[in-house]
């Protein structure tokens with residue numbers, strides 16, 4: 147086993163709120179500069195740039211997990227992480243069924259670019275992605291777990307679009323693999339103010355919408371960078387573990 151630095155919450159130019167520099171080669175380059183062993187691509191309610199980032203990282207020492215940041219009916223953001231591209235594309239079909247059929251307004255939210263592995267423009271995603279799907283927090287968590295993925299509530303310490311801000315607590319029995327905090331979170335205060343977080347391990351991600359937000363704050367001690375190994379680390383099983391750097 148060895149330690150892997152990871153950032154499991156990275157946006158690309160498909161997210162309308164991300165900077166245009168968030169293209170596959172630059173994301174991969176920055177992740178390697180930060181000595182990360184793995185990242186996850188987690189655009190809002192879509193996974194259409196995941197394949198391009200995986201391709202950009204090919205033959206480099208960087209694992210790219212296919213993922214998505216889903217906005218639930220309660221306006222809570224949940225990271226959904228998978229092992230394979232097929233899994234995330236199947237999940238995307240499910241999410242697109244539950245996303246209102248509206249068009250994105252580039253002027254208001256920003257354009258949503260689908261790009262190739264070099265970062266070249268392929269097409270626009272014209273659908274409104276920055277909105278809620280008609281699935282609850284529990285439904286998303288359950289369905290992601292059923293599909294073999296990991297569901298991790300995003301930036302729970304933030305005042306908007308977060309589990310603690312919107313619901314006030316971690317629902318009992320929800321199938322979360324861990325909870326994510328943002329880089330400025332004070333863990334002691336969070337644990338003290340929200341005892342319902344006690345049952346879960348924490349990860350810390352950059353929620354990068356710009357290259358300099360890619361974070362190196364979570365260390366996973368695992369055998370290899372796979373979803374199964376990460377799940378073991380998040381549950382502190384068989385010597386696998388997770389640590390958030392201060």
Ligand SMILES: [Zn+2]
Nearest residue numbers: 215223300307
């Ligand atoms: Zn978010």
Ligand SMILES: [Zn+2]
Nearest residue numbers: 155157215353
């Ligand atoms: Zn995000």
